Amino acid sequence: MxxxxxxxxxxxxxxxxxxxxxxxxxxxxxxxxxxxxxxxxxxxxxxxxxxxxxxxxxxxxxxxxxxxxxxxxxxxxxxxxxxxxxxxxxxxxxxxxxxxxxxxxxPGVSSFTASCAAIKREFTVPDVSQTVIITRLEGRTPVPELESLEKLASHRASMAIFLSVGDIERVVEKLAEGYGSRDVPVAVVYKATWSEQKIISGTLEDIAQKVRDAKIDRFAQILVGYFIEGEYGRSLLYHPEFTHGYRQGTE
Structure with a gap:
């Protein structure tokens, strides 16, 4: 077997x-x-x-x-x-x-969930994003046209980008085009959960230079979206007024 x-x-x-x-x-x-x-x-x-x-x-x-x-x-x-x-x-x-x-x-623990855990965040938060997009930049391995970074970024969902930090400048340009802004939170996690793990935080405006300064060009996850920083809504699951199959909410 x-x-x-x-x-x-x-x-x-x-x-x-x-x-x-x-x-x-x-x-x-x-x-x-x-x-x-x-x-x-x-x-x-x-x-x-x-x-x-x-x-x-x-x-x-x-x-x-x-x-x-x-x-x-x-x-x-x-x-x-x-x-x-x-x-x-x-x-x-x-x-x-x-x-x-x-x-x-x-199955195993993926680096994209390990990276989100490393920055102590949650991909899916109320009033921000209920969708996670897992993708990569096209390189020697092509990406379908409908899955280009700029098109995916236009959804403004939480994003985890694999195998792309070596071309961080092009990643930033495509994401900025999709979001229509450079004021978008980004975290780059190098070798998540390894002893040499590094976390670089910033926005689309400055993350490329920070990554280059840190000499990171492989083995890194790029996490993008407003789930990293910003306001969010309270979950209904544990809200005292919300009723579900295991608990009666208060009026």
Missing amino acids: IHFVGAGPGDPELITLKGRSLLEQADIVIYAGSLVSKAHLDYCKQSCERYDSAGMTLEEVMEVAIRGDREGKSVVRLHTGDPTIYGAIREQMDFLKQNRVEYTVV
Whole structure:
């Protein structure tokens, strides 16, 4: 059996209990070495085969995984964060289907939620935003035209932007066009939950220079929106006058 496991954003304690258990039982682990904390490998048994996929192709990864499955071994494909977000797992799963290999997917803590936790904020707050947009700037990997940053920013929803801090100036220009303002709160979180985590706060007006001054050009989340700073409404869920299935509100 092949198990796709989300390792979480960095802190090895943020893997799920199920993910940790599968690691402890694994005979083969193929891990994303450029992104996953090596501390996770400390929980593998001594006999476990370890493969760093940073320098491997899809075909090479699948060859190791399928060989292990056919030998009756438990194989863990360890991805950073949550494997369902920018994890490139669809092509791996399709490859396994074509070869009639069974697999499971174990979710993990994504860097976008870890980053929001790091700045001690909530993406969805009343009267501000009830929507979170997870996206990226187009680069060598294209983005559909309808999903361009400026079009998404025009919704003024909370945004979490992956894989884009290396081109922060272009990110800012597109966001400013969409928002129609540069007075929009931004937080850039470098390596959320790692020991070297850094948080850079500002607005679309000044964030690019702050990020350059901090020499951050990768491994960072860009969080954008008025959920970061500004007024918001009180939640009805705990409002004394609000009635729901578990509590009668006061008049």
